[in-house]
Amino acid sequence: MHFQHCITSAILLAASCSSLTFAEENHQSPFIEPSEISFETRAFWIRHANDALRYLTPSPCPFEAFGTVIVNHSSTPPDSPHGAMVCIGANAIVTGNPTLHGEIAAINNCSAVLQSDPYHLSAQEALAAFADLSLYTNAEPCAMCATAIRWAGFKELIYGTGEERLESLGWQTVGIRSREVLERSRDLSSRTRSVGSVLSNETDPYFAWQFNPMAPCPQGCLREGHVCFGQETG
Secondary structure, three states: OHHHHHHHHHHHHHOOOOOOOOOOOOOOOOOOOHHHOOHHHHHHHHHHHHHHHHHHOOOOOOOOOOEEEEEEOOOOOOOOOOOEEEEEEEOOHHHOOOOOOHHHHHHHHHHHHHOOOOOOOOHHHHHHHHHHOEEEEEEOOOHHHHHHHHHHOOOEEEEEEOHHHHHHOOOOOOOOOHHHHHHHOOOOOOOOEEEOOOOHHHHOHHHHOOOOOOOOOOOOEEEEOOEEEEOOOO
16 A cells, blocks of 8 residues: 555665664753754755655655655764654555545654664654654644644644645645644643744645646646646656
8 A cells, every 4th residue: 555655665764864862751852942953954854845755655746745754853863964864754645544644644654663673662662752853844734733743742843835825725724723733732741843934935836736727836747737747757
């Protein structure tokens, strides 16, 4: 199945990050302030969220073009000064599961990755590890995904295209913004910082063509009628 392919791909992509370190379960690591992470780093990972589509979907411009990457900024391998990627995910509702938005798919993938090579964390340790991680997604999470992000206890949520922009492009939403979910969940023991509209000039094109036949396709894709295809398959 497609989602099984997502898990396998995520494990392979994360396998090179064996130097990652996570806080102990009862350790509260210092919260990363925005000034400590450069825009260059933010942009680097938002672009990787876009790239997740190329790795995990048949086309670099799928209709549900929502991609996610989960990153550990407390670990900086020599070959990755922007932090270490743990896993990726892409919207996989084509499998028949309507909850498999990009963020949910990535969280599921991370749960599998953290309990596999090279980490071998226990289930409890894997749950605790999310507190050290940042979730990057190319579009603002819906209320369901934002709630999952809060229950997971992510340190940060960083997104590209905002939900208001998605609505203006024709996408339906439930009308509950991620910031409202974060504000209303302040009683949870964890805290999640939100950074929005990062590199939206590059993420917007992934969501602009689906309901507008005049909109250009994302980079690397060509239009055929009302559909954008990857250049290698179009």
